[in-house]
Amino acid sequence: MNASLPAREDPGSLPHPLPKLGVVLVAAGRGERLGAAEPKAFVRLHGRTLIEFGIGVATSLPHGGHLVVVVPDSHAVRALEIVEQVLPEGSEWLVSVVPGGRERHESVRFGLEALHDTVEVVLVHDAARPFATAALFERVIAEVRRTGDAVVPALPVADTLKRVDAEGVVHETVDRAPLVRVQTPQGFPRELLAAAHADAALLSGAEPGRSAPTDDAEVVQRAGGRVRTVPGEVRAHKLTTPADLALLEAIMEANVAGIAEGV
Ligand SMILES: Nc1ccn([C@@H]2O[C@H](COP(=O)(O)OP(=O)(O)OP(=O)(O)O)[C@@H](O)[C@H]2O)c(=O)n1
Numbered sequence: 001m002n003a004s005l006p007a008r009e010d011p012g013s014l015p016h017p018l019p020k021l022g023v024v025l026v027a028a029g030r031g032e033r034l035g036a037a038e039p040k041a042f043v044r045l046h047g048r049t050l051i052e053f054g055i056g057v058a059t060s061l062p063h064g065g066h067l068v069v070v071v072p073d074s075h076a077v078r079a080l081e082i083v084e085q086v087l088p089e090g091s092e093w094l095v096s097v098v099p100g101g102r103e104r105h106e107s108v109r110f111g112l113e114a115l116h117d118t119v120e121v122v123l124v125h126d127a128a129r130p131f132a133t134a135a136l137f138e139r140v141i142a143e144v145r146r147t148g149d150a151v152v153p154a155l156p157v158a159d160t161l162k163r164v165d166a167e168g169v170v171h172e173t174v175d176r177a178p179l180v181r182v183q184t185p186q187g188f189p190r191e192l193l194a195a196a197h198a199d200a201a202l203l204s205g206a207e208p209g210r211s212a213p214t215d216d217a218e219v220v221q222r223a224g225g226r227v228r229t230v231p232g233e234v235r236a237h238k239l240t241t242p243a244d245l246a247l248l249e250a251i252m253e254a255n256v257a258g259i260a261e262g263v
């Protein structure tokens with residue numbers, strides 16, 4: 001394990017074989033929509049912080065890899081303590097903690113920059129989705145390796161969709177058949193994602209009618225890359241507002257992965 005800040009390798013502690021899989025766990029958001037006293041990734045569900053769940057699932061993946069946990073500067077020491085607690089003795093995972101940026105895409109870039117040189121496939125995962133399963137991680141990794149494309153977990157849209165104006169007046173019903181809701185972990189060939197994130201123009205919402213990308217798949221798509229989907233999971237729900245807390249606690253209490261897994 002490497003639990004330094006910023007990530008620095010102690011060659012004596014590098015796992016063997018050297019990591020080919022990288023996971024960037026983005027946990028540096030403030031959680032303004034949740035309105036908690038702590039940054040969102042440090043909020044607890046039944047006594048465990050969100051970040052603990054994310055570190056736990058990533059480092060449960062077989063064959064090891066390099067996990068980079070991106071946190072607010074103010075919580076770096078706390079994050080290192082959590083890594084020490086969660087990582088089993090003898091784990092094949094190299095784990096680093098690095099400080100995040102003001103925007104999500106900046107945090108992702110800092111995480112990518114900290115990845116070990118040998119990483120070939122990278123997953124970017126929101127700490128705010130604590131119950132994504134190892135099976136979902138594996139599904140995404142397998143599809144990236146099979147296709148060489150970017151891969152995102154997706155769920156169908158269950159509700160009727162309407163386009164409304166600023167006053168909330170409905171103008172039309174939108175065909176939902178070609179629409180999906182996407183989640184994390186999102187997977188990429190490392191070079192594809194790193195090159196896209198290095199191009200500042202792709203990250204800007206400055207052009208008229210173009211907002212800043214809200215996920216990494218869109219950054220890659222703007223760079224001309226192909227993005228595929230695999231089935232997502234209902235239980236990989238994101239903690240965004242206080243209402244999501246109740247939903248996630250219910251998922252945790254039910255502990256019925258078989259039922260809660262999506263399509
Ligand atoms: N500057 C940021 C912003 C977001 N994130 C991470 O990106 C994930 C998804 O972001 P979101 O749910 O929007 O989190 P927040 O930015 O914390 O939420 P809010 O917009 O309500 O403040 C979260 O795990 C969050 O910690 C991050 O690492 N760095």
Ligand SMILES: C[C@](O)(CO)[C@H](O)COP(=O)(O)O
Pocket residue numbers: 104126182183184214215216238240
């Ligand atoms: C990355 C993401 O979780 C994929 O669904 C989502 O785009 C984050 O969006 P947010 O508006 O920053 O919460």
